[in-house]
Amino acid sequence: MSSDVFQPGVMPGRLPAAAYEAQFSDLHPALDGHEALVAADRCYFCHDAPCITACPTDIDIPLFIRQIATGTPDAAAKTILTQNIMGGMCARVCPTETLCEEACVREAAEGKPVLIGQLQRYATDHLQAQGIHPFSRGATTGKRIAVVGAGPAGLACAHRLAMLGHDVVVHDARPKPGGLNEYGIAAYKTPDGFAQAEVDWLLKIGGIEIKHGLALGDGVKLDGLRAVYDAVFLGIGLAGVNALGAEGEDKDGVSDAVDFIAELRQASDVAQVPIGRDVVVIGGGMTAVDAAVQAKLLGALNVTLVYRRGRDRMNASVFEQDLAASKGVRIVTHAVPVAVHGNGAVREIEFEYVDDAMQGTGQTLKLAADQVFKAIGQTLEGEGLPVLDGRKIKVDANGRTSVDDVWAGGDCASGGDDLTVTAVAEGRDAAEDMHRVLMGDDG
Incomplete structure (x- = not known):
């Protein structure tokens, strides 16, 4: 080991050049086909599966594991992605040990849960590696929706809105989309540029435009968006520290x-x-x-x-x-x-x-x-925000804010855990509610 390791001060290159690749290698190497089949075989395929209840995005976990076990990983991926369009990232960063895997019957019985997260990664990677996008846009509605923030909540909302036939323009402050998936997660959890590869794959649905260098209060005003778009979704995260x-x-x-x-x-x-x-x-x-x-x-x-x-x-x-x-x-x-x-x-x-x-x-x-x-x-930043609940934007169960035609979700909104998987669920659910309101189906 280099003697530079022991020198005081802040400096680059403390380790031998060859050491960094191993240091920052994948935290959980992907399962191969045989390993996935062995892992899937441990699932009891519970009828009242507690793992589903523990998943913030309500993925039908026993179904997708059965699909892997029967040799149809692409079908498994669609089962996952129908509920969680960012299932590949969530498989890498979601704290499965405190969610679905903690609830697994195998965990309760043996202290060794089914490898749900790694099986989810196996299925979604298998599909995305082929460049397949299993969803298509619905009939055009003529509605245009602004999404502020290209993080997990904003992208999940945009994708579901595009599926439903709306045109979406995403505004983001950063030069790359992805939010915390791109900028805020340890490099050893998502190596090899996975965050951007997943975004590129997600955008294949069509109907989504991303504009960079625009933050709420700096290039984007909420009232201005409301005047131009039929609805607005705020997924601005927490930018202050x-x-x-x-x-x-x-x-x-x-x-x-x-x-x-x-x-x-x-x-x-x-x-x-x-x-x-x-x-x-x-x-x-x-x-x-x-x-x-x-x-x-x-x-x-x-x-x-x-x-x-x-x-x-x-x-x-x-x-x-x-x-x-x-x-x-x-x-x-x-x-x-x-x-x-x-x-x-x-x-x-x-x-x-x-x-x-x-x-x-x-x-x-x-x-x-x-x-x-x-x-x-971290703290919320932005001008002209809807009513706050403490330090976050106050929303109801559907993500509606105090301002008509404005929804919010992810870390900036009240009520949920600050997790990627929760942000995806909130973005997806807000999109469904926006669609009902915009199409006049809001009860």
Whole structure:
């Protein structure tokens, strides 16, 4: 191993060039045909399958697994994609261990669930590799709909609207579509450009135009969209990042974990992404774990993830926590940042331990750090938004906002978990409700 690993400061190329490919290889290598048949054979094909109930997109899991078992993976893919048009991505990033697989009868009986996520990936990859798009546009309705945000919610909404015969124009701030799928998920979960390949495949339905460089309040006004389009869907995500509230957090070397992940995802050569020797990540969700693990994979010597509550309160699943620990990430709980020390750039970060009621104990912890990543939650940004419910757009069960002809879904909307699979479900369901209203079928 290169001696550069042990040098302080933030620098690229800490590892030998040949090491990066292995470090950032696929977290869950795809099943081959035989492995898929063996895995599918373990399914009981339950009539009242609890795995379906646990799936936010209501995929008929026993049916698609039976279709794999009978040698028809493309039929299985259509079963999946009918409910979840981004089933390929969700198979890679969805926390199946806390959703469908946790509910699996095999998990309850044996502690070893059917590999639902990997089987879903097998089926959807098989179909998409052939360039097949199993859906076609309905008869043209003459309605034009604006979607703001090309993330999972926006794309799922746009695809379902296109299937129903509407013309859709998607407005997005980034130069590439995909939202968090493209910019916010660990590189080792979706290697080989899968996020963009899935978007390209999704757009084969036709009837969807994407305009880039347009954010709500910066190039796009909600009232302006309402004046031009028959309906609007907001899938703008959460673009802002919460502040630490610690003295000295403006020092060099303190940055947002989402920006670090985006930089890594867009890098043509991950070896050129600079990383510190001593890295501290603050937060307890998937973003925090993704940042911590990738810092370690880039060659950081010491990576510590610090969370203000106990591990049982972390939004990151137990699987994700264990993954971080297996990569050498140290996890510290019940600690909050109070000060960032250093002369211009961070050199040390100080925490105070807190009890379960978040009251300070007076005990402190100081960690050497030349790089600190904040992953303490994101906030809603945008001008002229509909009525909010706390920090998110208030919506009803169908995604309707307080403004006529405006729907919302995904991370920016109230009510759901901040998961890709939930965003897809909300975008899909909002599209169905928009269609009913636009076609005069709204009861």
